[in-house]
Amino acid sequence: MHGNKDIANEFMNLVQTHQGILHKVCFAYGNQGISREDLYQEIVLQLWKSFSGFKAQSKFSTWMYRVALNTAISQTRRSRIFVDLAKAPTLANDPEPAIDLSEEIKQLYTAICYLNKVEKALVLLWLEELSYEEIAITLGISVKNVSVRLVRIKKKLAEILKSIE
Amino acid sequence: MKQEINWNTYQAAWKNEASFKDEKLKKEDIQLYMNSSSRSLVSQFRKSIMLDIGLKTLLLMAAIIPFFTFDLQTKLFFILVTLSVLMLAGIIHQFMVLHKIPDGMLTDANIQEWLNRLCTFYNKHFVKSLLNSACSSPLFFIVGSMHYLQFKYGGLRPLHLDDFIVLGLGIILSFSLSAITQIKNGNRSIHEIESSLEAIKNDEFKAIDLLFIRNKRRKNILIVSLAFISGLLLFIWLVSRY
Numbered sequence: 376m377h378g379n380k381d382i383a384n385e386f387m388n389l390v391q392t393h394q395g396i397l398h399k400v401c402f403a404y405g406n407q408g409i410s411r412e413d414l415y416q417e418i419v420l421q422l423w424k425s426f427s428g429f430k431a432q433s434k435f436s437t438w439m440y441r442v443a444l445n446t447a448i449s450q451t452r453r454s455r456i457f458v459d460l461a462k463a464p465t466l467a468n469d470p471e472p473a474i475d476l477s478e479e480i481k482q483l484y485t486a487i488c489y490l491n492k493v494e495k496a497l498v499l500l501w502l503e504e505l506s507y508e509e510i511a512i513t514l515g516i517s518v519k520n521v522s523v524r525l526v527r528i529k530k531k532l533a534e535i536l537k538s539i540e
Numbered sequence: 541m542k543q544e545i546n547w548n549t550y551q552a553a554w555k556n557e558a559s560f561k562d563e564k565l566k567k568e569d570i571q572l573y574m575n576s577s578s579r580s581l582v583s584q585f586r587k588s589i590m591l592d593i594g595l596k597t598l599l600l601m602a603a604i605i606p607f608f609t610f611d612l613q614t615k616l617f618f619i620l621v622t623l624s625v626l627m628l629a630g631i632i633h634q635f636m637v638l639h640k641i642p643d644g645m646l647t648d649a650n651i652q653e654w655l656n657r658l659c660t661f662y663n664k665h666f667v668k669s670l671l672n673s674a675c676s677s678p679l680f681f682i683v684g685s686m687h688y689l690q691f692k693y694g695g696l697r698p699l700h701l702d703d704f705i706v707l708g709l710g711i712i713l714s715f716s717l718s719a720i721t722q723i724k725n726g727n728r729s730i731h732e733i734e735s736s737l738e739a740i741k742n743d744e745f746k747a748i749d750l751l752f753i754r755n756k757r758r759k760n761i762l763i764v765s766l767a768f769i770s771g772l773l774l775f776i777w778l779v780s781r782y
Contacts, residue, residue, distance in 0.1 A: 387570045395560045402560075415565070417580060419573035445654045448736055451581055451729040479553035493739040496651060502554040514740060515652030533545045 386426050389435055390419060396439050399503075403487055403495050404447035414447060421446045440500065441513050448492045486535040494528050501525055581658060581729055585641055585666055588722075592673040593634045599676065600627040602683050606690060613695040616686060622775065623683060630672050630679075637669040655737040662730045663757045670726055671764040674719035678711040678772075711772055715765075723761060 390397070397418060405411030422442050429438050476484070487495055493514070500510045511518045554560075577583070603624045607617070642657040649657065685707075689696055699707075734753065 383571075383574070386574075387567050390570050391563065391565060391567060394563065394565045397565065398560045398562075399554075413579065415569075416573045416576050417578065419570055420576055420578055421580065423574045424578075441650065445649065445651055446580065448651060449581055449654065449658060449733060450579075451732045476559055477553055477557060479550055480557050480559075483550055483554070491739050492736050493651075502551055504551065504555070513650055515650035516740065529545070529547065536545060 382426070386423060390422060390439075393436050393439055396436060396443060399499060400440075400443040400447055402484070403499055404450070404492070414450065417450065418443045418446045437505075437509065437513070440503070440505075444496045444499070444513065448496060482536055482539065483532075485539055486532045489535050490528065490531070494524075494531075497521070497524055498528060498532070581733070582641060582643070584729070585661070586638065588673065589634050589638050589641075589669055592669075592676055593631055593638075595676050596627050596631045596634070596679070599679055599683050600624055600631070602687065603627065606687070615696050616690060619682075619686060619696075623679065623686075626675075627679060630675060633672055634669060637665045637672075640665050652737070652740050655733055655740065658733050659730065659737055659753065662726065662733075663753055663760070666726065667723070667757055667760050668764055670722045671719055671761065671768070674715050674722055675768060677714040677718040681711065681714055708772065712769060715768060719761075719765065727757075 397415060400418065401411045401414045405414040422439060425442055429435070487498060490498065496514065497510065500513060505513075507518045507521045511521045514521070516524075603620050606620060640661060642654075642661050686696075
């Protein structure tokens with residue numbers, strides 16, 4: 376009984392400490408179709424369900440990122456992979472705009488909305504300054520593939536950022 | 541002159557963004573989420589299967605009760621025994637699919653592996669489960685009809701060819717409608733997963749692979765549907781003979 380309570384407390388402390396990861400993933404994926412609140416709930420639930428399988432060999436933050444991204448990418452309720460340029464949400468019409476963001480992040484948010492789910496994952500991990508090896512392991516692709524894709528995605532983001540200026 | 545984007549600026553902004561560092565989630569919120577129910581695709585698979593197991597169990601009980609409460613004709617006895625066996629087989633199959641649901645989701649799988657597991661489970665096992673679920677509609681109709689006939693006429697009245705045609709068509713229609721609806725819903729969800737898988741595999745995953753997976757799924761659906769309809773026709777023929 377005490378053991379379960381201790382594990383739950385340990386889990387809650389870890390999630391609270393690393394909740395920035397949740398905010399970032401939900402910020403990137405929780406727009407059209409999936410509410411951020413739902414995504415927060417689902418990710419925390421999946422983290423909790425998988426917690427017994429977390430082995431302390433890897434960093435908690437890396438593990439948390441993987442679980443969060445797996446959850447966000449496999450959510451299908453009213454979610455869409457590709458966003459039509461004309462219909463992409465901006466912060467102006469974001470139904471959950473509560474947070475106060477810097478100008479660069481606002482622009483980045485708009486650009487990220489145009490990416491598909493996998494591209495979003497790549498960008499998030501790159502923004503987190505993970506190494507190419509770490510990104511490759513998380514996604515399950517080769518390091519070379521990561522490098523090639525990042526070049527393409529940056530080009531795509533650059534075009535979008537220029538078009539929204 | 542083209543202005544190059546300074547990605548370091550964006551990376552630094554991302555790293556230093558104050559909103560991401562806010563402690564918006566309190567322990568109470570986290571605890572609430574820990575005890576919530578999942579809306580993931582895996583959870584939807586599980587709920588769908590459990591619902592059908594529950595429904596078939598009720599139908600099985602409805603099929604068995606007449607053995608103890610009514611004095612059954614041989615023909616009706618035979619029909620109810622066959623239906624009970626079919627329902628039991630359906631329940632066992634659903635339990636088998638339930639055990640195959642990909643679990644321990646995220647501790648050991650990278651994103652590509654996880655998406656692969658979902659797609660494989662859906663195409664190999666869940667499609668058959670959906671068709672099994674679709675059988676519950678005609679079974680419901682048949683068990684209900686048997687009860688009605690037993691209650692009103694004390695048993696099966698002699699049926700003519702046109703009765704069999706009408707009943708047969710009704711059963712095929714209820715199965716088809718239920719199957720089409722469930723498969724359409726299921727396919728809509730899995731197409732998104734397949735698209736993500738296609739995006740992640742990129743050059744390694746050609747469009748032809750996706751076509752292969754989808755053709756295999758259609759083949760599974762066709763085979764199981766034909767098996768169901770053949771079994772039904774055989775059943776009707778046996779009932780008409782005896």
